[in-house]
Amino acid sequence: MLGKPVIGTKTMVVSPHYLASAAGARILEQGGNAYDAAVAVSACLAVVYPHMTGLGGDAFWLTYCTDEGQVRAYNGSGRSAYGVSRDSYEGESSIPKRGIRSAITVPGMVDSWDAILQQYGRLTLSEVLVPALEYALEGFPLSPDQWSNCHQAEASLIAEPLASAIYIPGGRIPHAGERFVQLQLATTLRKIREGGRDAFYKGEIAATISDYMFKSGGFLTREDFADHKGNWVEPISTDYQGYTVYQVPPNSQGFTALMSLNILENFNFKGIEHGSYEYFHLLVEALKLSFRDRDQVLTDPAFSHIPLGILLNKSYSAKLASTISFQEASKMTSEPVGRDTAYAAVVDEEGNAVSFIQSLYFEFGSGVVAGDTGILLQNRGSFFSLDPLAINTLEPHKRTFHTLMPAMACKNGKPAILYGTQGGEGQPQTQTMLLTRMLHYGMNPQQAVEEPRFVWGRTWGEPTNELKLESRVPEFIRRELAAAGHIVRTVGAYDGIVGHAHMIGIDANGFRQGGSDPRCDGAAIGW
Structure with a gap:
């Protein structure tokens, strides 16, 4: 798109898959509002982007209702099984990352x-699930991203016969563009259309999943499913450049992005050129500081107090900002915290807005398909620690540290920017880049998404905390960052490792500007 956003006078839908965006637009055209369209998009992503998200995963939501005039948050993350504990993994140093014992x-x-x-x-x-059901039943062109992720996760999928039969049928990964049909998932969606959420948590679907878990050495039971309930929670926020920026509270890592903004507020961006050494270095260092605090406190707030009053205090952020050196990278480390996610957003004609994100944690989650449901189970619980002294230690019926974090920035009490991205550790990093590009440098959503990005931290299987920079960042800037002590690694020009980001901006005229990431298969649709 070369920096040109899709502009709608009344509506906008963005997502990482064009068919999901089209499903949201279809629901809006049929008289649905932003919430109806968002659920349709979410369900379609569970079908057409199965490596990133699915019915076996979690979701977090930020909503704005024009009638209420307020932002609300919904925590759609699940808790660990009643019957699982650290003793369940006696003799092991960590919870397996794949397989039935990672799906807890x-x-x-x-x-x-x-x-x-x-x-x-x-x-x-029932009405909003129609597009998803059609894509599952009739098939769709397999995306390049799914093809690529199938190759990356091939060993994990082959290890699970039910998953392999769906994603590697006949022992061959389907090519991008081939028709991909999911008949078992279609049957599951039909059951949900007929029986609602209870069909999933209290009916035949829950029974099939829990029976399969019992036979296969898993931990989730019918009681775990029947007792599940997400909850509406008060969003957290900070003020930045005249905007109120909202995030979902813990167990989401969303406060990390708010901390980073509070730190950056102490610097004069008028003297910092976009894309310069100073720009990249400053953002990385601010984010590192927020990660350091995150890793010490983030878990289920029902199990441990999380001092948000201190962490989001502007004076505290000023003290953190004073420790940043423009000449030298700080020596901090991180642990890998997931990678594959799907973010989307919808704004309707009335001004209702939904910013949401969902995930299986790893690509294809645990790799386990539960019986004949066609549902891949997430491996989110594998991030629990088996160390009894760790803040995120495994306990029964507990939510884990969660990477998912949709964002919304409001101006004068109304939504102005909806934004988010795929990627675990990369979510607060990319969000910070997107917002600073719009608020400090006047970019539109498409420009903000397309500009070269970075991601700092250690990804799975890698020994060092690298600063990965897209090759479009000039070589001399990469050299300057390396000279300051960053472990620089150059990745592709538009590399999926830095995430799949999407944005909706609402300008002063009320027009909706959509930005969709060229690093994925997404689309912005508005009119």
Whole structure:
């Protein structure tokens, strides 16, 4: 798109897959509102982007209702099984990253669909699931991203016969563009259309999943599913450049991005050129400081107090900012915290807005398909620690540290920017880049998304905390960053490792500007 956003006078839908965006637009055209369209997009992503998200995963939501005039948040993450504990992994140093024993948290996404529609929807769950059901039943062109991720996760998928039969049928990964049909998933979606959320958590679907878990050595039971309920929570926020920026509270890592903004507020961006050494270095260092605090406190707030009052205090952020050197990179480390996610957003004609994100944690989650449901189970719970002294230690019926974090920035009390991205550790990093590009450098959403990005931290299987920079960042700037002590690694020009970001901006005229990431298969659709 070369920096040109899609502009709508009334509506806008953005997502990482064009068919999901089209499904949201279809629901809006049929008289649905932003909430109806968002659930339709979410369900379609579970079908057409199965490596990134699915019915076996979680979702987090930020909503704005024009009638209420406020931003609300829904935590659609699941808790660990009642019957799982650190003793369940006696003799092991960590929870397995794949397989049946990594699937220890109840999927929360289907519940979140019901909650959003019950509170704000105009249509029924049965109605908004129609596009997803059609794509599962009739098939769709397999995306290049799914093809690539199938190759990356091939060993994990082959290890699970039910998953292999779906994603590597006949022992061959389908090519991009081939028709990909998911008949078992279509049957599951039909059951949800007929029986609602209870069909998933209290009916035949829950029974099939839990029975399969029992036979296969897993931990989730019918009781775990029946007791699941997500919850509406008060969003957290900070003020930045005349905007109020909202995030979902813990167990989401969203406060990390707010901390970073509070730190950056202490620097004069008028003297910092966009894309310069100073720009990249400053953002990385601010984010490192927020990660350091995050890793010490983030877990389920029902199990441990998280001092947000201190962490989001402007004076505290000023003290952190004073420790940043423009000449030298700080010596901090990180642990890998997931990678594959799907972010989307919708704004309707009335001004209702939904910013949401969903995930299986790793690509294809645990790799386990539960019985004949066609549902891949997430491996989100594998991030729990087996160290009893760790803040995120595994305990029964507990939510884990969660990377998912949709964002919304409001101006004069109304949504102005909806934004988010795929990627675990990369989510607060990319969000910070997107917002600073719009608020400090006057970029539109498409420009902000397309500009070269970085991601700092250690990804799975890599020994060092690298600063990965897209090759479009000039070589001399990469050299300057390396000279300052950053472990610089150059990646592709538009590399998926830096995430799949999407944005909706609402300008002073009320027009909706959509930005869709060229690093994925997404689309912005508005009119």
